[in-house]
Amino acid sequence: xxxxxxxxxxxxxxxxxxxxxxxxxxxxxxxxxxxxxxxxxxxxxxxxxxxxxxxxxxx
Amino acid sequence: xxxxxxxxxxxxxxxxxxxxxxxxxxxxxxxxxxxxxxxxxxxxxxxxxxxxxxxxxxxxxxxxxxxxxxxxxxxxxxxxxxxxxxxxxxxxxxxxxxxxxxxxxxxxxxxxxxxxxxxxxxxxxxxxxxxxxxxxxxxxxxxxxxxxxxxxxxxxxxxxxxxxxxxxxxxxxxxxxxxxxxxxxxxxxxxxxxxxxxxxxxxxxxxxxxxxxxxxxxxxxxxxxxxxxxxxxxxxxxxxxxxxxxxxxxxxxxxxxxxxxxxxxxxxxxxxxxxxxxxxxxxxxxxxxxxxxxxxxxxxxxxxxxxxxxxxxxxxxxxxxxxxxxxxxxxxxxxxxxxxxxxxxxxxxxxxxxxxxxxxxxxxxxxxxxxxxxxxxxxxxxxxxxxxxxxxxxxxxxxxxxxxxxxxxxxxxxxxxxxxxxxxxxxxxxxxxxxxxxxxxxxxxxxxxxxxxxxxxxxxxx
Numbered sequence: 001x002x003x004x005x006x007x008x009x010x011x012x013x014x015x016x017x018x019x020x021x022x023x024x025x026x027x028x029x030x031x032x033x034x035x036x037x038x039x040x041x042x043x044x045x046x047x048x049x050x051x052x053x054x055x056x057x058x059x
Numbered sequence: 060x061x062x063x064x065x066x067x068x069x070x071x072x073x074x075x076x077x078x079x080x081x082x083x084x085x086x087x088x089x090x091x092x093x094x095x096x097x098x099x100x101x102x103x104x105x106x107x108x109x110x111x112x113x114x115x116x117x118x119x120x121x122x123x124x125x126x127x128x129x130x131x132x133x134x135x136x137x138x139x140x141x142x143x144x145x146x147x148x149x150x151x152x153x154x155x156x157x158x159x160x161x162x163x164x165x166x167x168x169x170x171x172x173x174x175x176x177x178x179x180x181x182x183x184x185x186x187x188x189x190x191x192x193x194x195x196x197x198x199x200x201x202x203x204x205x206x207x208x209x210x211x212x213x214x215x216x217x218x219x220x221x222x223x224x225x226x227x228x229x230x231x232x233x234x235x236x237x238x239x240x241x242x243x244x245x246x247x248x249x250x251x252x253x254x255x256x257x258x259x260x261x262x263x264x265x266x267x268x269x270x271x272x273x274x275x276x277x278x279x280x281x282x283x284x285x286x287x288x289x290x291x292x293x294x295x296x297x298x299x300x301x302x303x304x305x306x307x308x309x310x311x312x313x314x315x316x317x318x319x320x321x322x323x324x325x326x327x328x329x330x331x332x333x334x335x336x337x338x339x340x341x342x343x344x345x346x347x348x349x350x351x352x353x354x355x356x357x358x359x360x361x362x363x364x365x366x367x368x369x370x371x372x373x374x375x376x377x378x379x380x381x382x383x384x385x386x387x388x389x390x391x392x393x394x395x396x397x398x399x400x401x402x403x404x405x406x407x408x409x410x411x412x413x414x415x416x417x418x419x420x421x422x423x424x425x426x427x428x429x430x431x432x433x434x435x436x437x438x439x440x441x442x443x444x445x446x447x448x449x450x451x452x453x454x455x456x457x458x459x460x461x462x463x464x465x466x467x468x469x470x471x472x473x474x475x476x477x478x479x480x481x482x483x484x485x486x487x488x489x490x491x492x493x494x495x496x497x498x499x500x501x502x503x504x505x506x507x508x509x510x511x512x513x514x515x516x517x518x519x520x521x
Contacts, residue, residue: 002189003189004192011199019206021207025395026396029390038388039382042376043139043143043373
């Protein structure tokens with residue numbers, strides 16, 4: 001078998017392993033953690049929290 | 060269910076770990092491959108001088124983009140970049156369109172970059188006597204590896220991008236030094252090779268479309284706004300530093316290439332900078348430029364995965380797309396489902412092998428986004444004047460950059476219509492159909508109050 005053919009097979013195998021790793025991890029995370037936690041991020045959360053804290057401090 | 064999930068009040072967010080160098084690496088990394096290949100098609104349309112005019116006119120367009128992006132993103136510090144800007148400043152329909160432009164532009168560019176890596180591997184195999192190497196396994200490996208890297212965390216992803224982008228930029232500088240620019244006529248033969256405009260001024264206008272290759276993607280810096288330690292500092296520094304780097308790299312690229320190759324050859328070359336190194340005849344430079352080309356393509360694909368995933372994630376978070384995509388990985392703090400979802404799409408685009416069409420779709424999607432940015436900017440300053448909300452950066456000479464951007468975008472549309480009229484119209488039709496779908500079917504799922512989270516005062520006039 002030619003060196004380049006071996007390299008091609010190696011590329012396919014490594015790709016498959018990486019994709020499999022990603023899928024297994026994503027599946028296990030989705031099972032392990034609650035969906036509401038996974039989707040709890042909010043844009044501008046830092047600024048928002050600072051603003052809310054300020055408002056709470058004033059009231 | 061694990062202990063981590065037990066607290067329903069707990070929130071997770073992306074990690075704020077990036078600095079201005081990461082932002083520079085993201086923006087320049089996406090773009091720099093355009094210096095190694097692609098820009099030279101402008102030479103075929105407008106000749107060497109036409110390509111230089113395109114380089115600087117489009118450089119002006121992107122300088123406006125960089126300035127406007129820096130100001131708005133230093134205020135709207137959220138993933139999604141221009142999508143989030145459009146959502147807050149104009150409204151949902153424009154935001155949906157801009158989000159879609161971003162995802163399509165970056166995913167298609169990623170596919171084109173992976174194709175380049177595959178083609179380079181096939182070229183090396185051919186040079187060593189093996190002519191039947193399929194590029195496909197290397198295309199898939201590139202996308203898989205970079206998706207894995209992106210999945211595992213943004214800090215390592217953009218640190219890798221910084222290293223390989225810096226190498227690619229230094230490769231251009233090394234080529235410039237190797238071309239002995241202090242002795243004109245010794246290696247560089249501009250006096251012999253520079254000619255009149257071969258197709259007149261209409262050729263120069265037609266060249267503008269390919270001038271986009273020098274800078275396409277620098278606006279991608281905005282997608283990291285939610286992950287920088289200080290958006291007000293890092294985004295303007297990284298973006299403005301990035302556009303300055305690209306203006307230097309683009310001008311050097313033009314200068315070296317047009318001094319070594321006649322415009323008729325340069326206009327159709329596949330890898331002009333590598334060809335330039337071959338003409339100089341220095342084997343070390345050849346190796347450096349080959350690695351530089353490979354690194355530039357990988358850095359571009361890497362940045363594109365990062366940006367496309369964040370744009371898609373933001374749309375999912377706001378319910379513009381299924382909310383399932385709006386999830387953050389609890390350990391790596393990345394938009395992991397969006398990264399996974401876009402892998403097969405990128406591979407499918409790459410497997411078509413239609414590099415020209417894929418790139419044209421990417422460029423036009425970007426151009427549509429820039430057109431809306433100019434409108435966004437004018438409205439942003441009217442609705443929230445300078446003294447109303449704090450900005451990390453205030454761009455000078457407003458509204459001249461916004462109007463200049465709009466004018467130059469119109470000119471590039473005309474240039475694109477000259478060469479790719481059918482593509483332009485079909486892409487417009489695609490986005491119109493998508494807009495109808497959004498209005499009729501999707502918008503009913505959007506929680507209207509939840510999508511506006513910036514702690515800004517009520518806009519002026521409302």
